[in-house]
Structure formats: structure tokens, C-alpha cells
Amino acid sequence: MGERSSEFLFNSIAPIYGLFYERQKKRFFEVIEGVNKELDLKEFKTILDVGCGTGALCSVLNEKGLKVTGIDPAEKMIGGVVYYEVNIIFEEEIEGIKPGMTADIEIEVELKENVIAIPKEALKRRSGNRVVMVRNGKKIEERVVEIGIEGDDYVEILSGLAEGEEIIIREKIE
Numbered sequence: 001m002g003e004r005s006s007e008f009l010f011n012s013i014a015p016i017y018g019l020f021y022e023r024q025k026k027r028f029f030e031v032i033e034g035v036n037k038e039l040d041l042k043e044f045k046t047i048l049d050v051g052c053g054t055g056a057l058c059s060v061l062n063e064k065g066l067k068v069t070g071i072d073p074a075e076k077m078i079g080g081v082v083y084y085e086v087n088i089i090f091e092e093e094i095e096g097i098k099p100g101m102t103a104d105i106e107i108e109v110e111l112k113e114n115v116i117a118i119p120k121e122a123l124k125r126r127s128g129n130r131v132v133m134v135r136n137g138k139k140i141e142e143r144v145v146e147i148g149i150e151g152d153d154y155v156e157i158l159s160g161l162a163e164g165e166e167i168i169i170r171e172k173i174e
Contacts, residue, residue: 021099024056032060041066059099110149116157122169123147123155132161133168140168 032041041064076083124131129144145160161167 021056025060028057028060029063032064112149112156115148116161116163117151117154118157118161118167119169120150120153120155122167132157134161135166135168 041061044066076085118132122132123145124133126142130147131142131144133140134143143160146158148156148158150156
């Protein structure tokens with residue numbers, strides 16, 4: 001689908017989606033008001049909405065003073081990458097952000113600073129061990145290393161390599 005076709009499709013669907021979203025929001029608000037006697041939302045601080053749909057429920061609960069995150073447990077594969085749909089409510093209004101917008105978010109699971117990290121492609125497996133090729137003067141030696149956390153491109157080295165040592169990332173093929 002070309003850029004023009006995509007823009008046309010988006011501009012055609014957006015008003016309908018907006019009406020659907022507002023109608024859902026109104027209905028959720030009515031339902032929550034109706035069950036308010038049996039379920040006091042003030043007892044809760046946060047809500048996790050699994051199977052979040054349009055985000056209308058998240059929005060209504062947020063208006064009721066709750067911090068809400070909506071997560072759709074169904075994964076989507078796009079280009080070999082797994083995506084999960086998540087609805088979030090911002091604590092402050094952000095100019096340009098509208099209900100139903102999408103974004104690609106990367107979540108930093110763990111961060112370590114001041115560690116030795118090498119490109120993953122420099123790491124090899126030999127006899128069940130992780131090894132790297134290290135330049136020692138004019139010679140190249142294989143060194144067993146212990147690894148820590150792994151990222152997309154780099155891996156932490158816990159032992160077997162000292163700061164400043166020169167490693168071979170890939171061997172030159174002649």
C-alpha cells in the first residue's frame with residue numbers, strides 16, 4: 001500500500017474510530033457508576049486492564065483517579081519481531097498525543113554501567129564454553145570468558161577479559 005493510500009485509509013477511519021472510542025468511554029463510565037455501590041474503586045490505586053481494546057476503559061478508570069495500564073496479551077509478529085499492544089495513560093497532557101495513537105517503545109529491562117561489554121559477534125562457543133579471541137602482542141589467543149547480561153548487540157563480560165585488552169571481532173578471511 002502506497003503512502004498516499006495509507007494516508008487516505010487513516011483519514012477515512014480516524015473519525016469513525018474517534019466516535020467508537022467516545023461511545024465506548026461513555027458506556028464504561030455508565031457501567032462503573034452502576035456498580036459503584038458493590039465495587040468501591042477508591043480501594044484501588046492501580047489497575048491492569050488485560051485485553052485492552054481501544055483504551056476507552058483505561059481512560060475512564062484514569063478519570064476516576066486510578067493509574068491504569070492496558071496490555072493486550074495477544075502477540076503480533078511483524079517482520080520477525082514480537083509486538084504487544086499496550087495502552088497507557090499519561091499523568092500530564094502531552095501536546096500532539098491523541099487517543100488511539102501508536103508508538104514503538106523499547107523497554108530497558110536492566111542497565112549496568114562501568115562493565116566490560118563486547119559485541120556479541122566477537123563471542124564464540126567452544127566445547128560448551130564461551131570464548132573470545134584476544135590479541136596478545138603479535139599472537140592471537142583464545143580465552144574462556146564468563147558472560148553476564150546480554151543485549152541486542154552487546155554482552156557483558158564478568159570474567160576472563162580485562163579492560164583495555166584487544167579482542168578480535170571477526171577473523172579476516174583471505
